[in-house]
Amino acid sequence: MERALAPALLTKDRGSGLSLGVAFVAMIVLFAIGPFVVYPVFLMKALCFALFACAFNLLIGYVGLASFGHALFFGWASYASAYAAKAWGWPPELAVVGGTAVAAALGFVAGGLAIRRQGIYFAMITLALAQMMYFFALQAKFTGGEDGIQGVPRGRLFGLFDLSHEMTMYVFVLVVFLAAFILIYRIINSPFGEVLKAIRENEQRTISLGYKTERYKLLAFVLSATLAGLAGAMNSLVFQLASLTDVHWTMSGDVLLMTLLGGLGTVFGPVVGAFIVVAMQNYLAPFGQWVLVIQGVIFVVCVLLFRRGIVGELARLARVQL
């Protein structure tokens, strides 16, 4: 069977990372100009989702594990940090770290269960576990049920920077995003990342080479869940809200769409995909349920016509790595 889940099979050294450097600088320039052109809250939302999609891509693009339940980590980290900030009055940096830690713990449990089965079952298990925690969030007292946790204080970062100021908040989100982005890039280009790619290409062979692939998969899962949680925690701080939307399966579908559209297994694809999908949801909101239909059509078109995604296709045309 053709392993089509490998758009990054482009020869790795061509362009020797120059293209990546150029794209990275271009991205930073765009983010620096961004808040003066577009509404900062929109940008912050897009950045949170870009981080979410990058974390998701770490798993689906580089290990070939398709999780359908990443809303679990995004949403529960969002609840945890919102609760810590509001009910316990934690400062924002601690609330975010706390929420991220909750996501890591959940990732350890959910990942440990899900990697016991391969392929298609993996997707169904992650979806089912996420749905279980959705019901838990619906019934638990501290999540506020249908109302969610509203009016989460943004507080003062390290006691110094007042995050209620939009630009300060934007810089905070941007710094966190860039740090996580670089971390993910480091992970996929480390020896550990090479083993992950080997598992994606041929798990049996990787096992025969003496790697305990289960451990690699679990660690990759936990890393992905943790960073997805970081995205969720930041998102709850930006909107000062944690709600059921964040844990619902449609959220898992959204992040999947962003990653697929941008390009599975590309460095910049998830960022591009996230910005497009968030923009689409923003500007098409008046059309109600048609957004759902359009998202569905994008899924179908991506799968049938361009499985490399936008960035993957660009990289192929330009014969560089992106």
Add this chain to the structure above:
Amino acid sequence: MFEIFGIPSQALFGQLLLGLINGSFYALLSLGLAVIFGMLNIINFTHGAQYMMGAFAAYLLLQNFGINYWAALVIAPLLVGIIGVLIERLFLQHLRKLDPLYGLLLTFGLALIIEGVFRNQWGSSGLPYAAPEALKGVVNLGFMFLPIYRAWVIVLSLAVCLATWFAIERTRLGSYLRAATENPVLVRAFGINVPRMVMLTYGFGVALAALGGVMAAPIYNVSPQMGSDLIIVVFAVVVIGGMGSILGAILTGFALGIVEGLTKVFYPEASNTVIFVIMAIVLLMRPAGLFGRSA
């Protein structure tokens, strides 16, 4: 009226019955998923949407053409099955050589499209669909009151499940099907039209989902999102049972429905999550699933 474990018998048997009803739908849907997975190697994410389309087909046939429940029981699965065949021809047949993940993504996209279109057209609130006259009313069994329509749903679903099992495991056509699942190239070499069989199998699996939808219409309201929540539970059922065995899928479906019903009696807070918890336990104890063939 008597009590069992401090629970009034009426409540206990009532919930057991509801559990069996849910179990009927779990069994029908997971059976369809298993049949489709066997032939196409695809997890049909559109299954929930197709179940919903079955219910809507029954509703629309009645509203627009005055076609009653009994006819809808045949026509709705046929219509939705034909749509399924079209989906297979248009989309799924192009994915045969790809990673199964793409089948999941594509059918997920189709589910979003279908649900979105139905929500635009009919809104999110449920539409009522009356049970047929002949099946209205209740029977007093002495220890509980049994609504006739609910009994009918259980019996019909059991009959359809067993007929499907018989057709696949005990007939000549079924043996072709099983052979094609094992080795499509060889079966093709024997002069059997495997692509057509794949197409019809998908249509059949989809028709089962639609039949479930028609049966569900008088019990639950007909609404665009009735399928999407159900399908996630059915996925958990499929993980618990493993998709290797037809009979396994049927048994697991009914059993989990009953477990869910009992949970509603003894610990209602967990009734939404009990199936997922069981899934987690099964994954720990028997990763291949209760009826799975290999890990």
